[in-house]
Amino acid sequence: xxxxxxxxxxxxxxATAVCxxxxxxxxxxxxxxxxxxxxxxxxxxxxxxxxxxATSTPERAVTLNCAPTASxxxxxxxxxxxxxxxxxGDLDALSYQEGVMCTKLYxxxxxxxxxxxxxxxxxxxxxxxxxxxxxxYGTAVFEF
Numbered sequence: 276x277x278x279x280x281x282x283x284x285x286x287x288x289x290a291t292a293v294c295x296x297x298x299x300x301x302x303x304x305x306x307x308x309x310x311x312x313x314x315x316x317x318x319x320x321x322x323x324x325x326x327x328x329a330t331s332t333p334e335r336a337v338t339l340n341c342a343p344t345a346s347x348x349x350x351x352x353x354x355x356x357x358x359x360x361x362x363x364g365d366l367d368a369l370s371y372q373e374g375v376m377c378t379k380l381y382x383x384x385x386x387x388x389x390x391x392x393x394x395x396x397x398x399x400x401x402x403x404x405x406x407x408x409x410x411x412y413g414t415a416v417f418e419f
């Protein structure tokens with residue numbers, strides 16, 4: 276075999292050894308970037324009559340997405356998201372509306388909130404004395 280043929284064969288084998296790993300899956304598209312720069316905030320809120328979520332049947336349920344914009348089946352998603360942002364997602368920090376008059380009738384209502392708020396898991400349950408008391412916390416979050 277002439278010298279030129281050996282050099283050509285050596286060059287071909289070297290190029291294959293060096294560039295071969297760059298074909299196929301190694302050239303696949305890089306991992307997809309996140310669809311958004313916002314941490315996810317998506318919640319499912321339920322309400323039912325009873326003292327505990329485990330023993331009550333949910334009567335209503337709504338979804339609430341707050342990032343990047345307010346959406347979902349919640350009847351007042353923009354205001355509910357604004358309230359949650361104001362308290363940093365702490366549902367216990369929602370304030371009671373002053374001046375709301377509720378009866379003292381005890382008909383317990385349990386609210387659950389599950390999902391993700393700004394990338395952190397949420398698993399919340401609270402029992403209110405009745406529907407009026409539930410609606411008096413915050414102005415929009417629990418009104419569904």
